[in-house]
Amino acid sequence: MALSSEQQLELQTQLQRVVLACNERCLYFAAKWSAELLNSFATSEDGPNDDSEDTDNDDDVGVPQHGQYLNHDPKEARLEARELPRFFLAKSLFDCREFDRCAAVFLPIQVPHSTSSPQITSLTRVALLSPQQKLHAQVGSKGKSVFGRQPAKSKASGLPKNLSQKALFLALYARYMSGEKRKNEDSETILGPADGPVTANKEISGILALLEEYFNARGGLQDITNSQGWLDYLYGIALLRTKSDASAKQWLLRSVNLQPYNWSAWLELASLVRSPEEMQQFSEHLPRNIMSLFFHIHCSQELFQQTPEVFNALAQMESIFPRSSFLQQQKAMLHYHGRDHESALQIFDTLLKEQPYRLDGMEIFSNLLYVLPNRPRLATLASIASDVDKFRPETNCILGNYYSLMSEHEKAVLHFRRALTLDRNFQAAWTLMGHEYIELKNTQAAIESYRRAVDTNRKDYRAWYGLGQGYEMLECHSYSLFYYQRAAALYPGDPKMWAAVGNAYARCNKTGNAIQAFKRALVVGSHIDTSSSFGSSGGNSDPLAHAVGGALDPQILYEIACLYEKDGAWDEAAAYMELTLAQEEGAGEEGVGDEEGLGVTQVTCRARLWLARFCYARGEWARTMELANELCQDGWEVEEAKGLVRDVRGRLALAEEEEVEG
Template identity: 55%
Template sequence: MTTFTRANADHLRNTLQGAVVKCSERCLYQSAKWAAELSVSLPELPSAASSFGADTDSQMQDVDSLPISPAFNFANSDPEEARLETQELSRYLLAKSYFDCREYDRCSAVFIPSTLPKGPLSPTSPKNKSKTPTKTGQGEAKESDFIAGVESETHTNVLPKLSQKALFLALYSKYMSGEKRKNEESEMILGPADGGTTVNKELAGITRSLEGWFADREARGLSGSNQGWLEYLYGIVLAKGKTEEDARRWFVRSVHLYPFNWGAWLELSELLNNVEELQKIGPELPQNLMTLIFHLYASQELYQSTEPIHRELNELENIFPNSQFLKTQRALLYYHSKDFDEAEIIFSALLHADPHRIDSLDFYSNILYVMSARPKLAFLAQIATATDKFRPETCCVVGNYYALKSEHEKAVMYFRRALTLDRNFLSAWTLMGHEYVEMKNTHAAIESYRRAVDVNRKDYRAWYGLGQTYEVLEMHLYALFYYQRAASLRPYDPKMWQAVGSCYDKVDRPIQSIKAYKRALVAGSYYEQGSSFGSGTTAGDPTGVLDPETLYQIALMYEKLNRPDDAASYMGMTLAQEEGPENDDDDEGGGHGIGVTTTTSKARMWLARWEFGKGAYTRAMELANELCQDGVEVEEAKALIRDMRARMESGRSPS
């Protein structure tokens, strides 16, 4: 990467400050906050013309002549847009004040009178007869039905002549009004009528308005001067209607027109289901710094904790050394690769640097829960509650604290509170499903996990939870389907493949079970990379210690297939894990094994019986005597020894 100069830093800082202003003007406050934090994280490079020894009076005189940051130069480069924004200034300020007070309908009505349809278009139109929105079993229409209802209309621009900024604010406030009304009309979380099917009834009108506006711009040859914000809003509407391919196309168009709207990148990331789709969309994106940040974020969301991703992160941290966002991404990369110690260190440092920062604290609480760090989790819950007890992240932190104390009812109460605040808060759905499993409420657990995957199909924990729950219900084919979805998202997690192998065994498909267990062995060696990224053995290193339980299960599958020699081979490999792999650097000639476990003792017992069946009494006697020393399977081992002695004394010589 080229050296980052002061000129580069100043240009990037001005651009990010401009993004803060532009996003704030359009009431995209989360995107504005993200850009502002990134701007502040840039290093303050020394000026070549610094004059620390200059006279104080002359410095004071220079203050008035300092240039104003380009971020606060409000003049629009498009003369027509600048003229419209000047004319609308008073109305724009009024509308924005209404939006800030959450009076969304009033905000929209400042620019657009309430003439747009709030529901589906009239079904009396011949073109719409086949596209009338239908009712679901819960008595609610799907959002995609409302979008479908306007697809076949011939769109004309019915909007008044407005600047793009005013039009975005008016339509975005209409969208927010629909979301607010949708939440108000929704049933209680997991209540009897809560099927997650309540819709935003403003989508149809917004869709028709935007399509008419875009068609009119294109007909007049003005599409080249679009600013990217309305494309972003149209992408959101299409994504809500499950028209994902079109939504991706419009988000890509939006980030080409204005790359520093972080919200557009976030929405685009949510529409990518796997690494292949991320690689496919890469060439379509603008080649700039924001694309690099997006690629890092999307890879982290897809659980890609690889060396190239860490190199990308290192490059970005060279530019933004103080970025809390990038430090959080590194912590999440360690979290996804199950390196909880490293992730906890980073989150702890972030908490000390900014104790009022609530973002991503739900992930930190998950890490502390897995580590059983109850005092730290209690402290985190106290800090989060003191800062803002009505944030979904805070509710998840407190819920995890009660879950660690095994107070599952209280944990569920806090997870439900998080979902009352934000029904699309993924962590709460998944964690609530875990708690319902602990409470043996399988129906509520299944519904929680289903809602989690509705929010985010990339949440492997929810897919795995569905598999576990159906396995408890002994519905193994269902469990197998969900475990396979989890394994496809986490192909290097041995736990996923072990679950798939177990399900194949229970549906009596031993060949597929063996394949799944062997995938688990490969995945297990991938994860043996040590506590820090890139250290330890490499992925697939054959000298690493293998999981004895997986080896034992493979042996049992070969036994089911009536292939005793293969079964014996894997039982021997299971037994070998006690001593560990051979290591030439080890003076004793052996590595660090796992020692005697119940699984290795079972394998030793199986091998003793197998050798006994072959007539190899000497080897069988050795194995049986070892079992007596292990203290596992002792009675069976003694019985086998008595049987062998009786046979040997009767004059039968071992083969």
């Protein structure tokens, strides 16, 4: 998808405007994202090594003037011009993190701390009220519909008159940030008694009440003529913090349609997408522009969707923004989730070389190096991140992964706690800290860490899997089964998830379900033809007939065989034990390539011993001798194998004597 020069110029102008608008409203993350995108065009020549001569005739370079990104509404423009000195003061105070003083510039006394509006009449708030409060709200509205043209009037209105939308946004956003700051202070230590949902942002109710009144006076949700999209975004955030997801979705959708280049609004909207089906439903209400494609790529990555459509969308965006670090990061994460570690490693290496001071997403790179494992490169990454900024959550996650790989789990926990002290919503740190507590056998702390990770991002299958592990350690197998099922539903492409589900079913004495889950793990973890059903011990159509040379996980095959044995299905059990043995050898002459097997392992030795006993019980002495002699050579279960050999030899000798005498 290529843009014409006019389309590219228009897109650049839009990005320039939104960078300035986001900076004005102190939405610095969204401003940074848009600015990086603005510098990702193929034709951009504004680099640090640009030695071209400066000329006076730069007609092709669009330089936005101050009035270009202001609202085109004459009334809003007049209000903003009149407020300009106070706005400069408020923004300076915000930048100095004096949030209360910033809010007081425009809302000096109207919004006392922790005080909500006495009357709340919209659908988005009525759901949060008690029955008595709902009745009071309905009476107070005098029969008017919610978000009507004539809202119920409060005795003491919290909104000052003649205030621009930009000033109101900055004041309310400062109030929100003030509440977040107090919330973090009141939460005290990580995983302490006051940490978590028990401590809330006390400014949310006041912000909701003010925005309620503001939007009521302007026609409500359906009337978009009087809104710029920024206050809608703030209202959506406040509703999200009160768990009003349905209402938050409506206001965030309205925000991205009114102000499509505010990436922060798209991220909040993405947090509400729970499945590919929901993403499809969202797409029907999204604006038809380039930001919807970014949203689609980001949501697909979070939902672990490695489909051709996703990579096609990624390729289209890369044709427009070939230097975009964000797109490269998304591609690397897609490869990482798809277990294409080599491709992900190359992309992350390129990112690190091109932008060594960029830490965004580098904690995922450290996860990749941990999984490989590659300790020298992880140590290098930790050193680079520490030199850039020691007080970034990403840096502390990288250091935590390094110490975890070194088996220094206490130090790893220390760094993950530091990351969370810097940002309690940094979801990766909660999950990784849970892993470390599992290693330290601190089950309660691990479960609480995983719960916080799930609260932050319900799409993280690792956190759900960790909860299953924690409850499995506590022998609460029904609970562990539930969490393993959630993990497998979120990431069905990982055989580890299905194997965990199978183990949980087995511990709950649900043998049939356990066998099906283990077979699903085999299907996911192999590249064989799955058109036929598993478990057939006869016929050439069995898809497992050529599953040798390590094509399947021998541990899972052994577990399936044991479950069949438990059910009394001896032929099926023997067939899966034979398949377990088959993983030792290579593909042989009939196989394709020179693929080698797994060799002798403890699991295959246990399968060989089981088969030796099985053949012994059936009187198949030659096969029993063959298996027992192999066990004696392998070094596993030697004593029992020698006993079988002696027993079989004795029986054979006795049989020969009887034949001679006869």
